[in-house]
Structures are given as C-alpha cells and as structure tokens.
Amino acid sequence: MNNRFSFIGGKQGQWRVLEVREIIGSALQATERLHILNQKIDLPPQDSAWNLQCFTSNIRYSTRLEQDQLKTVQPPLDRQEAVRAVLIPIKKRNSWWELAQDQRRAIFEEQSHHTAVGIEYLPRVARRLFHCRDLGEPFDFLTWFEFAPEHALAFDQMLTRMRSSQEWEYVERELEVHVERDLDWVECGIIPVE
C-alpha cells in the first residue's frame, strides 16, 4: 500500500472549499477546491495555490488498550452521510520535538487526554492523521475529519476542548479548511492544465 498522500488546494478535486479559518499564525489561501490524492505529487497543476505532501505511518503515542478501544468505535472514511470535512494542518514548536518520548506521551495523554477526548466523538467524527514534518513540509501534521452536517456542532466542541489542553500550548500554527463533498466528482487523478 502506498502511504504517500497529497492535499492540493486549487481548482480541481472532490471537495468544494467552504471556508478557510485562521486559528494560530497565517492561514492558507482559500481556493475553489481541495484535491486529495493517494500519491506523491511533485508538480501540481499550475493553477494550484498550495500542495501539501504527507504520509500515513505507525502509531506514535497510543497504547494497546487505547488502540483496542478506538478500534471498536472508529468509523471508516468516505461514509455516504459524511459530506462535510475539515482539514486542519498543524505545526508544533521546536520545544515539543526536543522533548523525549515519555515527556511527549505524558503531555499528549496523561495531561491533555488527546485520545480520551477524541474517542467521545466517535463514531460521529471519522478522522485520519497524516505526517509531514519529516518531509520538510511547512506543517508537522495534516489532520482530517469527516462527519455528517448534524455533527458539525459536536466537532466544534471537540476542537474547543483540544485547544484548551496543555498539548496545544505547543502548537505554533493551525488553520481550518472547511470543505463539502462533491458527490458528482469522478476521481481521475491530476488533470494537466493546458
């Protein structure tokens, strides 16, 4: 399985951009569409505003017990009713990355309850984590959330709780790209611009 993904903001893609919200630091340019591809893209279409490269990877913090709890409730992506989604790119401070593994784990879960809070919103909000820091990208992570419109309020509440945690003191850039699924979109890869 190819673990590389590209999130391209431009005129193509299955997701219509509704709004880009600045949270911490500078946002990304609002575009018409968001295109997500399960491949590495070096040269996006010329009319793209941004091209974020990332990969899925092994679990970095959660324990076997937490993983087993998650597995019983976490929904898949691409559910028919989940027509709303939010891309949240995040960059953490250098001081976070200089912490040892036990220190990051303690802040992540024992103090901030990252997994425990997230699990309360399952199966309403489907999520997936993509890593980008190791690729020298402008963000450390791309977090991706899909939900039905009636769960938008619950999703906002989850964000508020996460952002009040100790872990979030280490976030130095964060923004939200709100999108809506275009049910008529047919994925056919990158369409070259003439």
Place this chain on the structure above:
Amino acid sequence: MNNRFSFIGGKQGQWRVLEVREIIGSALQATERLHILNQKIDLPPQDSAWNLQCFTSNIRYSTRLEQDQLKTVQPPLDRQEAVRAVLIPIKKRNSWWELAQDQRRAIFEEQSHHTAVGIEYLPRVARRLFHCRDLGEPFDFLTWFEFAPEHALAFDQMLTRMRSSQEWEYVERELEVHVERDLDWVECGIIPVE
C-alpha cells in the same frame, strides 16, 4: 537544517567499501564507494548500484532520563580517529509496526535493553539513526556507526548482544556495509557521469 540524507553505493564518495556482509535476507551489491549526502537525491549517478533515501527525526522511544544519560557520553560523528564505519540497513516485520507504542517501547528497552546496551559502547562507537520506512524505501532504518580500528572488536560484540535480543526477532532484513574513510576525499556533491 535539512533532515534529508542519501546513502549511495557506487564509484564516488568519501567512504571506501571494504566488505558487504549478508546478515538476514538479501544483502546489497558491493560497490567501490559509499557516498553520504545531506540532501535528497532523486537521480544518482548512472554508475551507482543503489540509492537509499532517509531522514533524521525526533526521538521515538527513549525517555528524558535515557536521553540525558546518552548526552553525557555520546561522541560526535567525524572524529579524526574514527576511520572505520559500518552502515547497517534494517527492515522490521509488519508485526512490529502493528504493535502499539507501549508494546514497542517495552520490547525495545524493558526487554531488549537497546539503549542500555548501546550506552556501554559509548564513547567508543559514535552512531546516528536515519529513518526510511515512511518514504516507502526497502529498509525501515539506516543505522550508522563510526569508530577507531581498535574498537572494531567491541563494535562486533555490541552487534552480537543486540542480535540476541527479543527486539531482533522482529528484524526481517539486515546487512552490514563495512567502510573506511578516505582522508583525501574532497566533498563536492554528486559528480555527474559523462
């Protein structure tokens, strides 16, 4: 700082290849030289036999206490007396990567004493860890060790101890590329082949 590195086996580079040893699974082709560059290389010289892409990253397992202990004894790379080096590419089984963080940590340190054993050979053996699994490379890690010739025996002893650990039951491919520093080599990047 650029965290990307390339290990290229071919006719160029600061390290003369002395021997390639097959340990588990297939080895790499023995070449004249090993070239290590602190950059991503998509197109290596045509006369190269292999091109391993990797990156340095944050600490994945060790605790603050272990990190602080390491810092007091770990030597830098490129010491004048460390004219011998060994590149050990390693690939672990999928069953390793499917473990949760607490399970991998327990095998890595509490059961296999990876850091504790390694520290016994400091400052004789300088080491650096490079990650490659997330790039879709054939290996998960490139481990790199530099030492003076009189410490070659201690280095071999360390490998024997590591390989008898529970952690090593998860290794499915491993080999050794023994090299010697060419003190006359002048680094000038990749030299294109005419």
